[in-house]
Amino acid sequence: MTVYRESQSQPQTEAAHVSRETPPAPYPDGTAGAAADVLFPTSQHSPQQTPEESSVWTPIAEEAERATRVLHPESLRLPRPLRRRVMTVANQKGGVGKTTTTVNLAAALALHGLRTLVIDLDPQGNASTALGVEHRSGTPSVYEVLLGELSLADAAAVSNQSRNLLCVPATIDLAGSEIELVSMVARESRLKEAITGEVLDRIDADYVFIDCPPSLGLLTVNAMVAAQEVLIPIQCEYYALEGLSQLLRNIELVQSHLNPALMISTILLTMYDGRTKLADQVTSEVRGHFGDLVLRTVIPRSVKVSEAPGYGQTVLTYDPGSRGAMSYLDAAREVAQRGAQEETS
Numbered sequence: 001m002t003v004y005r006e007s008q009s010q011p012q013t014e015a016a017h018v019s020r021e022t023p024p025a026p027y028p029d030g031t032a033g034a035a036a037d038v039l040f041p042t043s044q045h046s047p048q049q050t051p052e053e054s055s056v057w058t059p060i061a062e063e064a065e066r067a068t069r070v071l072h073p074e075s076l077r078l079p080r081p082l083r084r085r086v087m088t089v090a091n092q093k094g095g096v097g098k099t100t101t102t103v104n105l106a107a108a109l110a111l112h113g114l115r116t117l118v119i120d121l122d123p124q125g126n127a128s129t130a131l132g133v134e135h136r137s138g139t140p141s142v143y144e145v146l147l148g149e150l151s152l153a154d155a156a157a158v159s160n161q162s163r164n165l166l167c168v169p170a171t172i173d174l175a176g177s178e179i180e181l182v183s184m185v186a187r188e189s190r191l192k193e194a195i196t197g198e199v200l201d202r203i204d205a206d207y208v209f210i211d212c213p214p215s216l217g218l219l220t221v222n223a224m225v226a227a228q229e230v231l232i233p234i235q236c237e238y239y240a241l242e243g244l245s246q247l248l249r250n251i252e253l254v255q256s257h258l259n260p261a262l263m264i265s266t267i268l269l270t271m272y273d274g275r276t277k278l279a280d281q282v283t284s285e286v287r288g289h290f291g292d293l294v295l296r297t298v299i300p301r302s303v304k305v306s307e308a309p310g311y312g313q314t315v316l317t318y319d320p321g322s323r324g325a326m327s328y329l330d331a332a333r334e335v336a337q338r339g340a341q342e343e344t345s
């Protein structure tokens with residue numbers, strides 16, 4: 001298991017150096033590839049360190065390692081999936097890290113060369129905010145897409161995090177849609193109808209992530225009908241498993257009535273706090289139940305992760321040297337490696 005504890009992280013002074021003194025370029029993975037390589041090294045370094053190694057890890061060593069990666073940009077490319085993957089990020093429990101996982105995994109994949117689309121299906125619009133995408137009322141959004149008034153490709157905006165990363169934003173207009181959808185024809189498959197192969201070809205998407213609201217209403221059902229995979233973030237806390245059986249039951253219902261191809265492919269443990277025994281108990285309980293579906297990487301509770309959206313960023317660009325960024329990068333690598341090896345549908 002790869003667990004990054006904040007207590008093992010680099011000194012705050014260094015993290016501060018990374019985040020404040022080297023502000024990210026608008027497109028860190030763009031033509032100025034070298035800059036991207038400096039900002040987004042592969043994770044064969046500090047996350048794998050032993051505590052002994054981390055105690056001698058210095059900003060100079062880090063810079064040297066990053067500089068080495070500038071010379072080997074190919075080491076930063078993640079494998080393309082065997083087939084395009086559409087993943088719904090769902091858990092009706094609120095605040096478990098659905099949005100944080102969506103935007104950071106998407107950014108990590110995009111920054112490493114994979115075309116990634118995020119569909120913000122939560123009226124709160126948190127994913128749109130974190131990806132720096134306009135989502136004021138009136139902005140072309142997923143709402144018009146669900147109504148069939150706008151093509152998904154036309155609603156997709158390029159994120160400031162990477163030109164490989166697109167986002168269909170959610171505006172506050174989406175808030176009434178759960179009710180509006182009830183009377184619509186094919187109300188459960190409005191999103192599926194919009195995510196056609198042709199549209200995704202236009203976007204040239206390798207990965208599509210759908211960020212769900214904290215409910216099992218029609219928006220979440222639309223997301224499950226439109227996807228082949230469900231990614232469930234589980235917070236390493238008491239009550240974490242409460243409500244999970246209801247989620248699993250709903251997934252089964254969608255499988256048997258609306259989308260037989262749907263499968264739970266990925267579980268990610270989030271907000272792990274290594275100081276508590278409880279976090280380990282939840283981790284082993286989830287692993288015992290879901291086995292290999294659970295990513296080896298566990299996302300630590302990290303202030304940097306929670307600060308990033310406030311700056312319209314993911315932690316990958318807000319503080320690329322932080323444990324939060326490194327762990328999401330590792331999780332993205334696991335996701336990408338599975339996608340490149342396995343049949344995903």
Ligand SMILES: Nc1ncnc2c1ncn2[C@@H]1O[C@H](COP(=O)(O)OP(=O)(O)OP(=O)(O)O)[C@@H](O)[C@H]1O
Nearest residue numbers: 094095096097098099100214271300301302305306
């Ligand atoms: N690894 C982390 N470390 C610290 N804070 C985190 C971490 N992951 C998420 N958070 C914070 O926890 C809160 C909830 O996270 P997030 O919004 O991703 O959850 P969610 O499941 O999408 O919530 P909702 O159900 O409301 O959509 C946010 O304030 C977020 O910044």
Ligand SMILES: [Mg+2]
Nearest residue numbers: 098099122126
């Ligand atoms: Mg959310």
